[in-house]
Each structure stands twice: as C-alpha cells, then as structure tokens.
Amino acid sequence: MSTFKHPVGPQPSRVYWRRRLVLLIALVAVVVVIVLIVVRPGSSRGETPKPATTTSAKPTAAATSIPTSSATASGQECDPSSITVGAVTDASTYAAGQLPQLSVSITNTGTTACTIDAGTAQQVFTITSGSEVYWKSTDCQTEKVDAKVLLKPGKTISSQTPITWDRTRSDPATCQAKRAQVPAGGASYHLTTSVDGIPSKETKQFILN
Template sequence: MPPQGGAPWRTTVLGVLHPVGPLPAAVYWRRRLLVLALLLAVLGGGGWLVVAALTGSDGGTATSAAAATTDAADPSDEPPALEQVVPSLASVPTPTPAPGPAAEPEPAPASPTPGGPCGDDAIGLEVRAPGSAPVGGKPTFELVVTNTSSVPCVRVLDAGLQEVLLLDAAGNRVWGSNDCFPETSSDTRTLAPGESVVFPLTWGGLTSEPSCAAERTTPAPGQYVLRGRLDTKTSADTAITLG
C-alpha cells in the first residue's frame, strides 16, 4: 500500500539516492553499481539466448554452407597437380654412362727393311685392260706391280709367278695365262718407293683349262672380270665386256 502523504515517499527516494549507514556513502554506491551491472548482464545474456534460439538452425546451415564454400574455394585443399607430386623428368639427373674403352686403331702394315724383301703388304697389284673387247679378239692386258712402301725393297718377279685369269659373271674360270703357254724367267728387282713394273700379256681370245687339256672355244658375249696374281699376292677384279 503506497504511503499516504508526500513525506514518506520523498524519504524513501532520498534514502536510495543518499544512503545512510555506518559505512561511507561511496561503499554503498559501489555496491549498487555492481548489482546494476549484474542485472544488466543477466538481461543481456537472456536476450542473446533468445535470438540464438530463433536463428540457430538457419545460421548453422548458412555457416556450414559458407564453410563448405570456403573449403571448396580454398586452393590449398585441392589435390596437388601431378607435376608437383612427380618431378619432371627433365629435372631428374640422368647418370652419364662411363665411356667405354676406345677402339684400338688397326696396326699399320709394317714397312719392309730398306733393301729387304717386299712383302705382299708392301706392293700393289692390278690388271689394266680395255673396258670391252670383241669376242674372238686378241686384247692386251697389263699386270702392274708397284712398291707402295716408303723404302726400297726387293721382290721376285719371275714369269712363272705371274698369272692373269678370266672369270665369267658367276665366278667360273674361263681362261688362265699359264694354262697353255707358261713362261719361265728369273727376275728379281729392287723397287724404289712408288716404282711400278708393267708386264704386258696378249690373250688369244679362246677359253682354256690348266695344262690346256680341254678343247679351246670362243667364250660367249657378256660380262667378265680379270684377276691378277703374283705368287701369293692377288689383285682386285677388273671388269671387261666381251661382245
């Protein structure tokens, strides 16, 4: 029941605004301010709880969606590119194989002793002939011996050691210079470096066999080769056409 008259009400208000007690007034003011602050904190916390309760579900969904979007957009969460996981082959050092042993050069033919024998490695041998000859004709061939070494050397050039063969395209023997008319001579010469000796030989145009036992005939037209020999030295083949 409200107090009657104005004096008591004013006394109550004055008592609140001007507390009276055995302690100093500042102590009572601090107590009242502390109570007021606690009251405001309680009221503010309650309001926040209400707002959170009303918006909690939507906010959680939005927060999850935002977090998912952030996670998807964050490039740090993406799988690393293949070139970042597997290093480029260009950056991987490739071991250099150890060099193998160098191929040994072929030994050069031993030069003859100056004034000593001319071995097969110290002489060149070839057959010179016209490129073609008529069938049944009598062409002249030349057996050429050359000292290819750098010193003078001695070579036996006996006629019995010289021979020229005619072979057909299949490699069959057609004629030999020593078959029917073998010659003998004693011919030992000292050949200077680069010196050549030429031995001419005329072919009768007929086939032959060793010892001249078979009938001699005219070879058929076609491609043939001539091959020379000086003892154990053999020349390369020289082509000739009979037609």
C-alpha cells in the same frame, strides 16, 4: 874464201841465195809442225781432251717395265702389305674378234726400296665370269722365268709385253687342241692377277662383243 858467203857456180850468186832462203823456210816450217804436234795447243797438260757432249734421249716407260728375262737385284724382300698388284687390260670393251691384251702393275706403297720376284714364273692371270673360271695363264704356260727386281718406294712398274688372250677357255688338257671361243655378244668378264703370291686387290672388268 867461204863458199857459204860467196856461192860458187855458173849462175849469179842471188840465185843460190834464193834457193838457200827457200830451203831455210821449209826447214823452219817442218820444225814448227813438229813442235805443234808435241805441244798440242789447247789441251791441258796431263789431261785427255774431253769428247763433245751430246743430248741423251729421255728414257721411255719401258725402261722401268718388268724384265722378260732373268735379272738380279739386291735388297730386302718386299713386305706383301706394302705391295699393290693391279690387273690391267688395254680396253674396257672389245669388238667381235678383237683380242684383249692383259698386263699387270706392281706398286711399292712402302717407304723403303725392296725386291720382289716379278718374273713370268711368278705371274698369274685369271679370267672369270660370275663364279666360273674361263681362262688361266698358268694352264698352258711355257718358258717361265724368274726375275727379281728392285722396287723403289712410291714407284709403279708394269708388264713390258702384254699377254694376248685368244678368247678361249683354257684347260691343261687342251693346250695342243683347238678350243672353242668363250661366250661374247656383250658378255662381262673380270681379270685378276697375282705376282709372287700377292693377288690384285681388285678385278678389272671388261666386255666382249
């Protein structure tokens, strides 16, 4: 007589059948779990599941600014005749004690992309009043770097970090000395810039109070 069909023990046979049924259900559940892990329903065969897409933030204007560290760009060098350099200040009139922020803009007016060295080593800011030069950025400049950048046609890039003018007269001999403030009280000044030897075509006028 088979003990599988006719369980032998002190308890009724239905108790043993119930135990066998529970064990069988548990075994089937384990098999199902293993199959699901191997098959991975919902995934395409041979493909890696793609991550959920997220919305990217739009790049800011700083993404196209002139870099402050060395960079590399390949392409034909810009023809100076197709480059427009502009002198930029953050205001036209400054209150007493307010320091002007100086920047430069570079525009490729040509029809093809080209490269230009727009690093701080190639930027010159000059402030004049009448025929007199009051301040020049290269007089006491430190940590100069070259940075070749690619200019796309019709696009303009600008300084990432403006230069702050302390309203003093510059002189290479007084870089470590305390310098006197330039005349203010409504005095008019003009900013000119140059990048990679290309000067700004116009000056930017501003007033110091």
